[in-house]
Amino acid sequence: MANLRGKMKKLQTALVKRGMIIKINQRQFYSEDQNRMITSYSVLTPVECFCQGKGEWKTKEYEILKTCSMVDVIFCLLDIYKAVSG
Numbered sequence: 001m002a003n004l005r006g007k008m009k010k011l012q013t014a015l016v017k018r019g020m021i022i023k024i025n026q027r028q029f030y031s032e033d034q035n036r037m038i039t040s041y042s043v044l045t046p047v048e049c050f051c052q053g054k055g056e057w058k059t060k061e062y063e064i065l066k067t068c069s070m071v072d073v074i075f076c077l078l079d080i081y082k083a084v085s086g
Contacts, residue, residue, distance in 0.1 A: 004070045011077035018084045021046055023061070024073060041073045042066045 008024065015022050025042040043065040051058045065076045 004074065007074050008070065008077065011074065011081060015077065015081055015084065018081070020080065020084050022064075022077065022080065038068055040066065040068045041070065043073060043076050 012022055012024060023042075023044045023046075025044060027040050027042070028037050029040065030036075031038050042063055044061045044063050046059050047062040048057050049060050050056075064080075065072065067073060
């Protein structure tokens with residue numbers, strides 16, 4: 001698990017160096033079915049959106065992925081890295 005967390009951090013750092021700000025939020029919840037705590041991950045990036053009501057630009061968080069699999073997060077980060085490196 002620590003090895004996967006390290007890979008996640010390295011990819012996140014590499015993306016920041018490429019100018020792509022990616023946030024990884026973690027949230028825990030209890031699963032009655034599995035009788036254990038489960039961690040869910042959200043991969044987010046800030047985007048500029050025009051707010052019609054206020055007539056101004058705002059920065060909002062765009063959710064790229066939501067999953068309970070750290071491996072899925074790593075593959076998502078890898079895909080983003082390939083896209084911005086290409």
